[in-house]
Every structure is written in structure tokens, then in C-alpha cells.
Amino acid sequence: MTGLLAALRGLLHRAGISLNILLVAVVAVAAVSIGPAYYAAAQSSVVQDTVGTASASGRGLEVAQSGPAGAVSTVAVLAQSLLARYLGGPATLRRLFGPPVTAAETTVQASGQTIPLVYRSGVCAHVRFTSGHCPGAPREVAVSTSLAFLLHWHTGQLIAVPTWGHLVITGQYQITLSAASTRYWFDAGTRYFPYEAAYGPRQSGTPYDAMFTPLATMAAVPGTVQGTDYADFSLLPAHLTGPDVARVQTAVTGLTLNRELTDQGATTTTTLPATLGTVRASWRAIEVPVVLITAQLLLLAWLLLFLIVADAAEARGPEVALAKMRGRGRWQTLTFSLAEPVILLGVALPAGVLAGWGITTGLGHILLRPGTPVGLPATSWLAAAVATAGGLAAVVAAARRTLSRSVVEQWQRASRGAAQRGWVLDAILITAAVAGLIELRVSGQIGSARRGVLGLLLPGLLGIAVAVAASRLLIVACRAGFRPTRSSGRIGPYLALRHVARRPGGMRTTIVLATAFALAGFAAGIWSVSVANIRAVADARVGAATVLSVTPPAGHGLAAIVNRIDPAGRQATAVEEYTNPSGSGAGQVLLAVDPQRFARIAAWRPGWAAGRPLRSLTAALDPPAPPPVVLRGSQVRVSFAARGVRPAGGTLMLDVYEQGVSAVGQTPVYLGPVAGSRTATAALTGCPCLLANLTISAPTPSGPVISPVTVTGSVTVASIDVRSGPGRWTPAGAGLTTPGRWRPGGPGVPSGSTLRPGPGGLDWSFRSQPGGNPSAVPADRPDPLPAIVARGVAPSGASVFQADGLDGSPLIVRATSTASAIPGAPANGIVVDRTYAERAAGGTPAYASQQVWLAPGTPLARVRAALRAAGVRINGLMTASSARAQLIRQGPALATVLFLADAAAAAALAAGAAISGLYASGRRRRHEYAALLASRVPRRSIRASLLAEQAIVLGFGAVIGLAAGLAATLLAVRSVPEFISQPQAPPLDYLPPIAELGLLVGAALIVLVLAAVTASLLLVRSVQPDLLREAEP
Amino acid sequence: MTQPAPGGAQPSASRISARPRSAAPAPAGQPFAVRCDNLVHVYRTPGSEVAALRGVDLTVRPGEMVALLGPSGAGKTTLLWHLAGLLRPTAGRVEINGRQLTELGTGALARFRLTEVGLLLQNPGRNLLPYQSALGNLMFAQAPARRSVAARRRRAAELLDRVGLAGAARRRAGRLSGGEQQRLALAVALANEPGLLLADEPTTQLDPVSAAAVIELIRDANTSLGTTVVAVTHDPAVAAALGRTITIRDGRVGAEGLDGQEYVVVGRDGTLQLPAELSDLFPPGSLARAERHEHGVFLHRVDPPGPQDPGDQAGLPGPGAGR
Known part of the structure; x- marks a missing residue:
């Protein structure tokens, strides 16, 4: 009891360093225990999510x-008793x-x-x-x-x-x-x-x-x-947890194969094994990041706790010597000397685990399925115990020293200096890091806990190896600075360099800092890459910040409504989407857009098109084209003169699209035989109509042998007029005499057809493909239609190819540009001008999905209200943020946040290490500084010296560590899963985004600098010459 | 020509004597409190070896008080640490109260330090746990001894009272003044009633009043408890108070002062170290002729043959010459 009290008094006496060790140990233990606890909770969340959304047979049997x-x-009683047996008892059956x-x-x-x-x-x-x-x-x-x-x-x-x-x-x-x-x-x-x-x-x-x-x-x-x-x-x-999956799987298998049931002719039906398979796939995707992070943190925690506990034990050398001098036996000396660190570690273990549990619970509330239980699995305790073992190892080493060293040696603190550190540790670490690199290169991936241990530890190993090797360079560099600083006459830099070069604690701090920053840099790098990719994928999938699926009122164009709501065209745009359901282009998505608005509102990354902004791509979508030919009236009249049309008996007809949202397909308007000069009149229904083409329909072949017929001849179309009821005929504005208003139609370009506008009308000479009908179409849109095409959509990389139009009919498009991802349809999108696509489809076909895309920051409530006021029905809503949230709920992304926690923990540990280094050398420093003060060295010079020393140690550690961390990020980032299944598009970017990374690193550096500067200033302030009266430590 | 005797006495030339010093036998039935026999200690550091003690022969009788004198680096503290069983001799033997320290294991040495030796280190702060109270330090020192807590408390109170710190029992040691700390350190050293008190510069860094108090306490321990005292000191007052002085020079016992007399000590190999005052007569490298005398040896400096006359003669009386 007296010993315990003495230890507690000692802890209080060294409150600063004790608190620092305790905090560092708690943070370290908490950091390593989060991963396993989070993994267990995420397992439960995933299994609950997956089973909860499965069909009846997918969640039961x-x-x-x-x-x-x-x-x-x-049968019910038998099945129930069997299930209970397989699950391990009726209580488990009732629970699950x-x-x-x-x-x-x-x-x-x-x-x-x-x-x-x-x-x-x-x-x-x-x-x-x-x-x-x-x-x-x-x-x-x-x-x-x-x-x-x-x-x-x-x-x-x-x-x-x-x-x-x-x-x-x-x-x-x-x-x-x-x-x-x-x-x-x-x-x-x-x-x-x-x-x-x-x-x-x-x-x-x-x-x-x-x-x-x-x-x-x-x-x-x-x-x-x-x-x-x-x-x-x-x-x-809601009752399922991770470990239940294996139980349920066993029970389902057992029940399905049970002889007792099968002998009675009973059958078991379930797709539960498939559901559990999905669960396991998701778990595997989480497992890698969790194990990776925990392994790095364990490495760091081990190193850090070992060093700071070793420092603390070393600093107590004189007291231990006193105990031995006063006749304490081996065990009494051990108890006395090690009670303090053991108490601290003993407190830190449960406190750290509890803190880790608290943090995990917080993360779970934000990221996991609501109500997911967050427990403390055995693996959390195990990880915590392994981390604490780093400190205990230092305790054991200190115990060995305590017992083997004589009292006099302990007074003299005959520890070897920084320069005498052996090369063995360096060699082991460098070898391990190189082996990890090779393993990663050979296997190409970071494995789970069961394989690839070195690859798994690569970031940490790389950090430590670089740190220990570079710390030697620091010593050499500082020694090189002795002479210039001595001759400069300024004592501050001279003292700073000597302290760094001579004090082992300084080197330890550098190593720990470099390792911590390597891990922080690695974790921050992985996190920022992952977050950026999740954001990019979500943005690409949704297409814009918000996408509303709508149905406009009959007879009204959605584009016009949206243009009224957002006249400036910076917040909303109408988009029509048609997905090809079958055939070679199955899955292709045609997006008909307003190019200017689309460029401003759609989610876009310049990297998707070789650094080009979207507006430079969309600018090519809407080259000028003549207006369409619209027939407004109830009758149409066509004057024409046909010459040499073969085979005889063909019919001249117009194909028209009735305007209106419910219109589907073309409506033929027959104008009678195409022979001689005549004026034909026909009724129009449902117009105004868009004139799709003028066609000569060949007569149906007859006879025992039917062979494809080529239609040849020429027709001069003098006029196309319309009228409503008995009113006057008015020209339809078909532009028969204007160059460029008409072009040959049909699939492909018939080589034998020419269209020449002249004073007498449109001279049309034609020669159809065998079996085809010649047609002339108004040139009211570019043909082929310019398009931005997702890379890989065009067959064999052709720039002109056939896609499906908004009405599902063939539409020839020309890729004016390709992009590795298209907003809204990342891997298979084709973006075309909406006006032209509608002209090609004859309006707004019912097959196409109508959408309103909104830019970020657009007030959704206002747009919804305005749309409703315009009679638009809103069928659904999709946002990029909800898509992000959905991706984040997936396994791998669930683990991404752990990297952020890892970075934070590493930064906190780095700051703790810096302060610990200062405190460990605090007593000796204070004596030295007191002697300097007594020698009339100005306090500001001492302050400058300490700050310069901290700047060297921290700056070197931070720079070296960050460089190693970023190198590890670049080496390992592709091996860390970010999605359950890798998206085909957009391309994932594995270079850490500078802004996010800079922000994180900057924050960590600020914390570190503040901690170090505060501790340094406090230390210098506490130094008084009177300290020299006290015993020299 | 003479070496001043510690305590300020100015001995005459006739009082400069030589004593053979080779582990003299103890009186029958009474072991020496301290006996060093040809004690050698070499400090080994990477690349160098430093001989701190070069064959020290020393005996101290029970209840005797001895001051170890000598210049810095002579080996005084090393000798003291040997007497405390803190160092293992490179050669030779150390015997305390009839026990060969070289034959004791770690545990036995710890028990030896607990029960038979009280050690007072040079700096008061080094003897104490600064975060413990004065009482706590005394309890800490007695902790390994198998005594009841009550007995330890009684002993602590008695010691605090004796060193004049009864009122400071609950004060933290780190907050006591230098003099108070040294008195407390002395109390701690005496806590387990050791037969041998070893003190390293017990009055250094103390003001004269505090130093006098500490000296008085040491004497008191000697007279009231019969504690043998060996103290390393540069303080003439301490040397005078302790009576017998041993001067260590170059790792050897060079001289001894007893009852106001100062003697050079003849080593077991016949060497003796001349007092510094005679160095002008016998500069380093000088030749001397030793001639037997009825009660000792005469040393004559012999200058090398040359144009000059033979040099002056200087003499030292033989054993017993000064008595």
C-alpha cells in the first residue's frame, strides 16, 4: 500500500510527463481498438442492411x-426443433x-x-x-x-x-x-x-x-x-450480428440436407445462402482497410509507447538508484521502479478501449445502419493489449536494466548516446520494408490479416525505415553545423544543434514523429483519394447535384417550363433520357440536353475529357440547322411532277409526327400515285405535325419469286401547303426552293439520290437501295447528330455509329468528343442536343424519361413548387449527396472513415511524442538552462535555442514522415478497395487531391507546432537559476 | 616543509611521520569496522581505462570517525562507494564489520546496505525523493527493514526530532531548504541504525550554521550510537570534528592525520607519497638516496654529477621518528 501510494505520489510529482504518457497510451490504445470494434459493428450493419432489404426467401426459409x-x-414443430438444434439452442432461434x-x-x-x-x-x-x-x-x-x-x-x-x-x-x-x-x-x-x-x-x-x-x-x-x-x-x-452469419449458414445447410425432413418428403426453400454470400463479400471488402489501418496503428503505438515508457523509466534512474542504495531487494526495486509506468499502462488499457468504443459508437451513429449495436469484441481488447505490450516491453527492458545495472551506473545514467545506436535495427527495418515492397509488387494487392503481413505493414514499415535511416542524416547534418554556429557567436543555434546531435531523446522524437507523420500522411492520402473517388462516382452516376424525375403536363414541353423557372440557365436544365433496352447497344443511354445549360449544371471533372471543360465539349452539339417543317392544319396539299418512276405504281406519302407528349411514332399521310404532274390532298389528324419525310412507297411485289426492287426516277415537288378546315391554303414553309433544307433520307445515304432546290421547287432524283423506299427528309438537324460519347460506347471506336434515338428508332450520331465518363450515365452515355434529338424523334416520345437537373445550391423547394405550379408531376428525386451516402454505407467506404481516424490518431500521437520528448529531457534541460541563465545567457537566447531545436526535430520528422507516407500512399492506394465492385466509369483517380490533403496535413502540423511551442515556452519560463541548488538529474 | 594538519594545526617537521599501512591486524576479538586490503578500482570506458584506486589499504576501528581528504579526482568518492558496497573492486578486498563485501551476492549486499550502512550522498537532493514528505522519506528508507509501520513511524519521529525537523514532517522534501534537506538526508541515512555512516561532502552547499548543525549531528550519532563514520570532505571543520584524517592522492592513501599529527603512509610495496610541501625539494624525476637510520630512513636528493655541487640533502624521519 505504501509502495502504491509512493508510486501515485511519484506520478503526481511528474504530473506533466505522467499525463502525457497516459494520454498518448490512451490515444494509442483507443486508436488500435477502434478498427476491430468498428469492423464488428460494420459487419452487423452490413448483415442487417443486406438481410433487411432481401426478399422473403432471401431473409428466411x-x-x-x-x-x-x-x-x-x-412439419413446423420438426423444423423448429431442428433449427434450434443447428443454431445452438432455442434461445438463439428466438433471438434470430x-x-x-x-x-x-x-x-x-x-x-x-x-x-x-x-x-x-x-x-x-x-x-x-x-x-x-x-x-x-x-x-x-x-x-x-x-x-x-x-x-x-x-x-x-x-x-x-x-x-x-x-x-x-x-x-x-x-x-x-x-x-x-x-x-x-x-x-x-x-x-x-x-x-x-x-x-x-x-x-x-x-x-x-x-x-x-x-x-x-x-x-x-x-x-x-x-x-x-x-x-x-x-x-x-435488427437482431443479427456478425457472428450470427456463420450460425445461420450452418443452420440453413443443416436443415436443407436433414434426412429426417427429406425422409418425410419435406423440402426447404430459401435463397438465404445467396444473401449471406453478399454479406460476406461486403465484409471482405471492409476487412482489408480495417486490418491495414489497425496494423499501421499497432506498429506506431508499439514504437511510441516503447520509446516514451523507456524514456520515462530512464528518467527515474536516480530514484531507482536511491532505492537500491537504501537496501531494497530485487523485487522491491522492481516494484518501486516500474510501478509508475505499469499503473499508467494499466489505466490506459481499459480507458483507451472505452474511448475507442465511444468513438466507434459515434462513428456508428453517423455511418452505420441506425440501431446497429457497437460492442467491444475480443479483437479490440487483443489489439489494445498488443499496443500496450509496446509499453510493457519497455517496462521489461527497463526492469532488466534496473536489475543488471549497479547503483553507480544508474546515477551516471550510462546510456549510449545517439551516435552509438547500432545498425541492427535499421537493417531489420529496411529489410522488412523492402520485403513488403516486393510482396506488394508481386501480389499486386494488400491482403487481409491472413496473408501478406509485410505488405500489410508496408506503410508503417516504410515510415519507420525512412525515419531511422534519415535520423542518422540529421545527426550528421547537425554536427556539420557545429563549427559555423560556434563561430557565429550566437548561442541559440549552436545549442539547438548540439542538443539534436547529442541527445538520444531528440533522435527518438524524430523517429516517432517521422513514423507518425508517415502514417498520418498515408492515412490522409488514402482517405482523400477514397473520398474524392466516391464523390466522383456518385456525381457521375446521378449526373448533377439533384435530379428530379418528372412528367410534364400533356402538350407542354418540359424545357420551356424549366426555362421559365430558371431563365438564366444556371440552376436547372431539362434532360430527356432514353435507355436502349436490347440489342448490340443495350444499356446505352441517350441524354438529350440543352448544351449550354447542361455544361453549367451537370457534374463534371475535366479529367474525364483530357482536361477539357464540359462547355468546350457541348459547344459542338448544336451547330445551326434549318427550322423543321411543321404542318399546322387539317389538310395538306402537295403539288409535284413525277418522271420515270420505276417500278410504276408507287405511292407518294408524307410521314409526320403528331406533336404532343403522348405521340408515339410516325403517322403516314398518303398522297396517291406518284406519276405525272398532279396536286394531291390528304387529311391531317392530330396536327400540328412535324414533317418527318417525303417517301415514295414502292408497290408491293407480286409473283412467284419476289426479289428486292430498286426504286428509281425523279420527282419535282413544287409546293406543300396546309389549311385548316375550309380555309385558305398556305405554304407549309417547307423551303423547297431553299438550298440545304432537304437531304436524302433513309438508313445510310443512298448514293443515287440528289435533291436540288430550284425556282420550280425541289428536284428530287432518286435511286433506292434494293428493297428500300427512297425518301427525302427536311434537313432540320445535323446528320449525323453530334454527340459526346462515353469512351467504349462507339463500336470499334468509330466516330459515326448508330444509336437509339429518344423514340427508340435508329439515330446516327457522330462522336465530336469522347469522355471517360458521362454525367448521369458514366460508362454508356451519349449526350446530344435535345432540340435535334426531339426533331429526330418527332417530339417528346413517351418512352423517354423526363428529368430536371439542378445545380449545387439550387433551392430545391422553390424549384419543386414552381414545377408543381406548372403542372409538372414529380415522380422521384435523386441527389449526388444521397448517392454518396449510399456508397458510403457500402462496406469499403465504411472503412474509409477509419483512415481519417487513423490520420487524426497518428497526428495526436505525434504531438504527444513531441511533448513527451521535451518532458523526458525536461529536468536535465532545466538544469542546463539554469546554468546558462546563471552565466548571463539571455533567456531569449535559450528560448530561441529550444524553439530552433524543436523546429529542427519536428520539421525534419514531419517532412521525412510525410514524404514516406505519400510514397506509401502511391504504392498501396490501388490495393485498398473503395467499392464492392469497381465501377466501369468514371476512371478513379489515385493521386491524392492536394487541397484535402493539404488541409489535413496543415491541421496536423498546426496541432503539432502549437503543442511543441507551448511546451517549449512553458519549459523555458519555469527555468530559474535557483534550480542549480537542486540535485542534478 | 610541513604539511598542515587538518583542523588548522601547524605541525612541526618533527611531526611529519610515516606509518606502515598494510592491513594491520585488529585487536583480538574486535573486528575492524572497515578494512580495505590492497583495494584497486579501474573505471573502464570505451577506449580507455582510468585507475581510480591503486591499492588502498585502510582500517577503521568501530566507533572511529574518519575524514577522507584529498584533491578532486583522487578517488575519495570511489573509495566511499566501495565501502557502501556499491562498486565491485577490480582487485583487493573490502571488509566491513568482518564481512567480505566481495563475497556477498546482490541480495546480501542489499541487506548489508539496509542494515549496516547509512550513506549520505554529496548533494542533499540526491538522498531524497522530492515528492515524498520528510516523514515519507524516512518511511521509504525503512520500508525494506522488517519492522512494523508503527515502529517505523516512531523511529522516523525520533529522527526528525533529533535533526530538528519535527515540525516539517509533512512537508515535501523538495520544498525544504538545503540545510533542512541535508539534515533530513542524514536522518534518512541513520534511519536503520547503521553501524557505519558514510558521508560524501556532508556540508557542501550549506551555509556555516547548517554545516555546523550537520557536523554536530554526525558527532552525536557517533557518540550516542557508537556509529563509525567515514566522511569525504574538503571542509576543514568536518575534518577537525572527525579527528582522524586519511588523505587520498592518486588513488592511494598518501597521508594520515591522527591526534593532530600528520603522517605520510608507507604503502605495502614500500612506496610513500611525499607531502606537496616537499615537492620543491624533490621535484618529479629527481633522484634520492635512502639511508637506513636507527628509527627510520633518511632521504637525500642526489643531483646528477655535473659542474654543480651535489644538491642539498633533505630528510624524513623513519617510522616512529616523530613520536
């Missing part, structure tokens, strides 16, 4: 047995699985129809009764309102069932499609409610919805009636 109806209890839902199904003949009769436990709580009540007695049933309507049944009615009597309808139920999809029904909703849920009540059709009845009814079913009994077990996601 169904045991089914066919046979005589009514034996439901048998909800009470099983049991069911028995058969069919009865009633009113001449075959109708399912079903017992399902607790069914009445899952349907809504519109009349009557839940059946509770034998032979009572509830029927759907639809069935009652169809078969003219009513509540209270007796239904005769041939062969086994009658049933009584006690109530009628309704159920919606979504209610029938809940997990309670275990995918049986479609089987039970093909009619009620799908079509709603009082609709006609077959087959029939199930009649629900109590179990007692099934018992009354004659034994000859066959049925199927079910027992459905569903996992309770």
Missing part, C-alpha cells in the same frame, strides 16, 4: 410438406428468427369453382376486413371482396362444399398489392391474391383469391384431401 391437409403442426408463420393449403369445390382454402397463422392481422370478422371456429372462412362479388356471396352465407359439408363466411377482406408483398406472406401473396391484389375489388377474372380459415377447419378436412403445409421462418434483421 420455408419448409414445405405435401400430404394430407392439416398436418401443418407436424421471429415466430414461424405456419400455413396449410388445400382447395375446395364451392359454387362450381375450385377455390384455395388456406390456414395461415395470424392472417387476420394482415388483411383488412370490410365486413364481418375474422373466422375463429371450425368451418368458418373469410373471403375476399372480389371473390364474394364474383360468386355473389355475402357475409354469413353458408357455402356448400361437396364431400365434407359446408363453410360459413364470417367476413370479407381486402388487401392491396403492397400489403400482399410484405414478408409475412413469404412470397405467397401472388398465390393467394391473384385477383384481389392485382386488380382491386369488384373486378372480374379468374383464378380465385384464397379463403382463410382457422386450423381447426383443416383438421376437419377428410383425410383423402391433399394439401401442402408450410412453416416460414424469417430472420429478424
